[in-house]
Structure formats: structure tokens, C-alpha cells
Amino acid sequence: MEGVSNNSYIDGMKWKKDEGAEYADPDEQQKLEQEDFFKLLTEQLNMQDPSKPVENDQMIAQMTSFTMAEGITGLSERFDQFAEDMTSNQALQASTMVGRKVLVPTDQANLEEGAGVSGMIATPQTAQNVKINIKDSSGAVVKTLNLGDMPEGTKEFEWDGTTTTGEQAPAGNYTFSVNATVGGQTEELPLQMHARVQSVSTGGERGVVLNLKGLGGIKLSDVSEIS
Known part of the structure; x- marks a missing residue:
């Protein structure tokens, strides 16, 4: 019959859930540790057919397989811990950036009351008649910045937050485009x-x-510069 063994020791190692008992992780209850493996190996030697004893190479292969499996499990656990530590370390470093400004790849900026915004343009070669159009949330152009000619590379720019009429633009998000x-x-x-x-x-x-x-x-990895 399936599940029945003639060996009392092996039967005793099987996980038996008592009625009413609750386990957080049943898999942990069925895990064989190194001590259990050697007990099973000893029991196997005691029960072997004297006329057909286990060969040395077979025994070594069994021990090696278990050792490798245990090593891989340990390595996986250490890697998971390493990844967790790395994430915690990144979070700790990133927390020091709260309140600071970062340069990120986006065409939007948040204008704070009484302040301005800045950014950076990139061109693969010399560009002429560089213009930056700034639009509000409704899509209306509130100001155009004329930067003239620009050599190959990057160039920083700044908008003081004023409109074409010279008035201070209301706080909020604005969209930028460079032609x-x-x-x-x-x-x-x-x-x-x-x-x-x-x-x-x-x-x-x-x-x-x-x-x-x-x-x-x-994402932290998308940040180009920290001010």
C-alpha cells in the first residue's frame, strides 16, 4: 500500500500533522537536515543486502549530491540576504536626497511659488536658433526662451517663472519642448x-x-545629476 514502510525509523521521519495543529510553513516541517541524511545513510547501510553491499563510489556520490544541494541552498540564502542588504543600503543613501534637486529625463517641471526652474538640453551637433516653448497645464504657451546657437554637447538653461507679459506664472506643472x-x-x-x-x-x-x-x-537609476 502506498505510503506504508516496513522501517519504523523512516516512518517516524514522515511529517504527520496532528488534528487541530497549525504550521506556518508545512514545507519546513518536511525538510531533511544534514543529521537526518546521515541517519538515513546509516539505516541504508544496516538494511543493505550482505551479498550486494553498496559500492564505495555510490556512497560517495550520495554524500556529494547532498553536500552540493546543501551548498546551493546556503548560497541562495546568502545571495538573498546580500540583495536585501544592498536594497537597504541604497534606500539609506537615497534618503539623504530628500529636499534636494535631481536632474531627470522628463519634459515637465514643477514651478514653486516665487521660484524658477532649470534644465539641460543636449544636441548631437551644432544647432541654430534654439528655442524653448513653455506650456501650462491647458497647453497654452506662457513663454518662449530664445537661446540662439548652441554647439555640440549639453547646455543648461533656466526659466525665472515669469510669463511673456512679465507676470509671475502660477505655481504648478509646466511642459517644455526644445526646437x-x-x-x-x-x-x-x-x-x-x-x-x-x-x-x-x-x-x-x-x-x-x-x-x-x-x-x-x-527610479534612482534614472537620475543623471544631484544638485
């Missing part, structure tokens, strides 16, 4: 904006996430 003439053709250049870090989140598939004021979360 320039590159190689005789009009192109839109990539840009990055500075944003203020409000808090730090950990866990999940994204790992350490910086929560930016008005812009939501961004």
Missing part, C-alpha cells in the same frame, strides 16, 4: 529637468524610487 535647426532641418532636442525630491520609497520591482514634487516617482 532647433540641426543640419538644415528643424528638430526637437532632448532635455532633462531639475526636480525636488520629496520622499523615498523602497520595495517592489522598481527598487528604490524617488518621489518628485508634482511629478510622481522615478
Whole structure:
């Protein structure tokens, strides 16, 4: 009959759940430790057929297999702990960034009351007639910044927060777009904006996430610069 053994020791090692008993992890109750393995090996030697004893190489192979399995399990546990420590260390380092500004790949910026915003433009070659259009949440252009010609590379820019009429723009999110003439053709250049870090989140598939004021979360690995 299935599940029945003639060996009392082996039967005694089977996990038996008492009625009414609760276990947090049944798999842990059925795990064989190194001591259990050697007890099973000893029992196997005692029960072997004297006319067909276990060969030395078979015994060594069994011991080696168990040792390798135990080593792999231990290595996996240490790796998990290492990954957890790395995440905790990243979170601790990221927490020091709260209140500071970071440069991130986005075309939006949060304008704080009485302040301005800044960013960075990149061009693969010399660009002429570089212009930055700034739009509010409704899509209306509130101001255009004329930067003239720009050599290959990156260039920082700043908007003081005023509109075309010279009035202070209300606080909130604004969208930026950069147009320039590159190689005789009009192109839109990539840009990055500075944003203020409000808090730090950990866990999940994204790992350490910086929560930016008005812009939501961004992965720590996407940050280009810390001000």
C-alpha cells in the first residue's frame, strides 16, 4: 500500500500533522537536515543486502549530491540576504536626497511659488536658433526662451517663472519642448529637468524610487545629476 514502510525509523521521519495543529510553513516541517541524511545513510547501510553491499563510489556520490544541494541552498540564502542588504543600503543613501534637486529625463517641471526652474538640453551637433516653448497645464504657451546657437554637447538653461507679459506664472506643472535647426532641418532636442525630491520609497520591482514634487516617482537609476 502506498505510503506504508516496513522501517519504523523512516516512518517516524514522515511529517504527520496532528488534528487541530497549525504550521506556518508545512514545507519546513518536511525538510531533511544534514543529521537526518546521515541517519538515513546509516539505516541504508544496516538494511543493505550482505551479498550486494553498496559500492564505495555510490556512497560517495550520495554524500556529494547532498553536500552540493546543501551548498546551493546556503548560497541562495546568502545571495538573498546580500540583495536585501544592498536594497537597504541604497534606500539609506537615497534618503539623504530628500529636499534636494535631481536632474531627470522628463519634459515637465514643477514651478514653486516665487521660484524658477532649470534644465539641460543636449544636441548631437551644432544647432541654430534654439528655442524653448513653455506650456501650462491647458497647453497654452506662457513663454518662449530664445537661446540662439548652441554647439555640440549639453547646455543648461533656466526659466525665472515669469510669463511673456512679465507676470509671475502660477505655481504648478509646466511642459517644455526644445526646437532647433540641426543640419538644415528643424528638430526637437532632448532635455532633462531639475526636480525636488520629496520622499523615498523602497520595495517592489522598481527598487528604490524617488518621489518628485508634482511629478510622481522615478527610479534612482534614472537620475543623471544631484544638485
